[in-house]
Amino acid sequence: xxxxxxxxxxxxxxxxxxxxxxxxxxxxxxxxxxxxxxxxxxxxxxxxxxxxxxxxxxxxxxxxxxxxxxxxxxxxxxxxxxxxxxxxxxxxxxxxxxxxxxxxxxxxxxxxxxxxxxxxxxxxxxxxxxxxxxxxxxxxxxxxxxxxxxxxxxxxxxxxxxxxxxxxxxxxxxxxxxxxxxxxxxxxxxxxxxxxxxxxxxxxxxxxxxxxxxxxxxxxxxxxxxxxxxxxxxxxxxxxxxxxxxxxxxxxxxxxxxxxxxxxxxxxxxxxxxxxxxxxxxxxxxxxxxxxxxxxxxxxxxxxxxxxxxxxxxxxxxxxxxxxxxxxxxxxxxxxxxxxxxxxxxxxxxxxxxxxxxxxxxxxxxxxxxxxxxxxxxxxxxxxxxxxxxxxxxxxxxxxxxxxxxxxxxxxxxxxxxxxxxxxxxxxxxxxxxxxxxxxxxxxxxxxxxxxxxxxxxxxxxxxxxxxxxxxxxxxxxxxxx
Numbered sequence: 001x002x003x004x005x006x007x008x009x010x011x012x013x014x015x016x017x018x019x020x021x022x023x024x025x026x027x028x029x030x031x032x033x034x035x036x037x038x039x040x041x042x043x044x045x046x047x048x049x050x051x052x053x054x055x056x057x058x059x060x061x062x063x064x065x066x067x068x069x070x071x072x073x074x075x076x077x078x079x080x081x082x083x084x085x086x087x088x089x090x091x092x093x094x095x096x097x098x099x100x101x102x103x104x105x106x107x108x109x110x111x112x113x114x115x116x117x118x119x120x121x122x123x124x125x126x127x128x129x130x131x132x133x134x135x136x137x138x139x140x141x142x143x144x145x146x147x148x149x150x151x152x153x154x155x156x157x158x159x160x161x162x163x164x165x166x167x168x169x170x171x172x173x174x175x176x177x178x179x180x181x182x183x184x185x186x187x188x189x190x191x192x193x194x195x196x197x198x199x200x201x202x203x204x205x206x207x208x209x210x211x212x213x214x215x216x217x218x219x220x221x222x223x224x225x226x227x228x229x230x231x232x233x234x235x236x237x238x239x240x241x242x243x244x245x246x247x248x249x250x251x252x253x254x255x256x257x258x259x260x261x262x263x264x265x266x267x268x269x270x271x272x273x274x275x276x277x278x279x280x281x282x283x284x285x286x287x288x289x290x291x292x293x294x295x296x297x298x299x300x301x302x303x304x305x306x307x308x309x310x311x312x313x314x315x316x317x318x319x320x321x322x323x324x325x326x327x328x329x330x331x332x333x334x335x336x337x338x339x340x341x342x343x344x345x346x347x348x349x350x351x352x353x354x355x356x357x358x359x360x361x362x363x364x365x366x367x368x369x370x371x372x373x374x375x376x377x378x379x380x381x382x383x384x385x386x387x388x389x390x391x392x393x394x395x396x397x398x399x400x401x402x403x404x405x406x407x408x409x410x411x412x413x414x415x416x417x418x419x420x421x422x423x424x425x426x427x428x429x430x431x432x433x434x435x436x437x438x439x440x441x442x443x444x445x446x447x448x449x450x451x452x453x454x455x456x457x458x459x460x461x462x463x464x465x466x467x468x469x470x471x472x473x474x475x476x477x478x479x480x481x482x
Contacts, residue, residue, distance in 0.1 A: 003081035010035040032334040036341025082339040086165030089336040094301040095260035096329035100322030113422030118469035123394045124431040127154040128458035130366045143355040147451030148444045153363045156186025160397045163433040165340040166297040174445035181348040194396035198404040210384040238323025253324045263303030268296045298438045385416035
């Protein structure tokens with residue numbers, strides 16, 4: 001109870017700070033991220049003070065020392081509860097991903113978002129090439145970090161806080177629990193960098209005429225910056241699909257999310273049995289191998305997809321409402337992010353600060369390179385709008401990409417918004433928090449795979465998607481000329 005109350009208070013503090021501090025408004029940091037950082041500062045300060053009390057012996061009794069010990073004993077259970085929360089909530093977030101979304105035909109997806117998908121895949125796979133390649137070439141020898149460290153960049157940048165938290169048990173199983181803290185730190189740095197770098201690029205683009213519409217970030221309405229929707233423009237949160245005397249509509253939707261999670265956990269159990277076929281004496285054993293290390297959240301995403309397909313084909317009442325599903329998903333994500341950031345181990349981060357910063361700097365450079373060098377030449381109309389949305393999503397979260405896109409295309413006059421949204425339906429199951437993200441970390445830790453083989457796979461994927469992107473661009477150009 002106390003842990004839940006404290007987390008709610010942190011979220012309220014985060015929201016208050018967002019609406020009152022200009023620097024946070026300029027950074028467009030979500031309240032949940034601010035709440036997590038406030039919680040991290042409080043927990044870190046208390047831990048430092050507690051360790052000081054335990055390691056120093058005063059000449060005279062000091063009542064405040066006993067007070068610190070008592071407060072630490074009270075707060076410690078909160079932190080334990082917060083640390084367990086993200087691993088559960090990430091399954092809720094991914095189970096909701098496709099629920100309530102009308103799934104179009106695959107041919108329609110390719111036509112509307114095929115080029116955007118190819119570009120997004122190049123950016124995402126390239127983060128693995130940069131991260132793993134940097135560890136193999138430099139960081140491994142200079143700082144003694146393992147191959148798995150290279151996966152921190154894409155997990156934090158492309159995956160975000162949810163994916164970083166969801167992989168906590170995977171990091172535990174491969175014997176590197178500190179990986180969760182590094183991934184969360186990478187995710188936090190990624191979302192801040194996405195906004196800062198993205199806004200700089202938007203200013204440059206508007207001055208150089210790269211955007212379809214000349215607009216300055218200074219023109220963003222105050223309501224957007226403080227995160228408050230004006231009273232006369234507040235949208236509906238969702239539609240009630242059943243009568244409350246039968247079952248509350250929100251309860252029904254939570255139960256449907258539970259069904260999706262049940263399917264996901266069933267798939268995880270089935271996949272884990274494959275370890276019995278993939279056993280190497282002295283290295284891997286059943287229950288501790290490659291397949292059992294796969295997290296449940298991408299499989300919960302598949303569970304949500306199964307529920308949605310069933311609903312579209314067999315539910316004549318159309319009981320699943322997208323608005324209510326999004327409320328469940330976004331609420332779970334707010335609590336997840338706040339709890340995950342607040343429980344980052346600062347002691348762990350300090351031990352690997354130098355290689356982490358180098359890795360993040362390389363990740364930022366890769367994303368900027370893709371926008372300036374690849375997008376300008378290979379994306380069709382509204383290339384900057386398309387690329388800035390991708391940069392925001394690949395360094396932060398999807399909402400960050402949409403935010404940057406809204407700055408340069410507030411009325412969605414270009415095809416960038418539709419292409420970006422359509423591309424997500426094909427991109428998310430693979431990258432971000434998708435299937436490849438979930439198995440990349442176990443592969444990096446597996447002695448039969450390791451960094452070199454994963455690097456080659458990712459380099460081959462970048463090459464493949466680059467060829468696809470070039471072919472698609474040439475075909476688009478010929479169609480326009482015709």
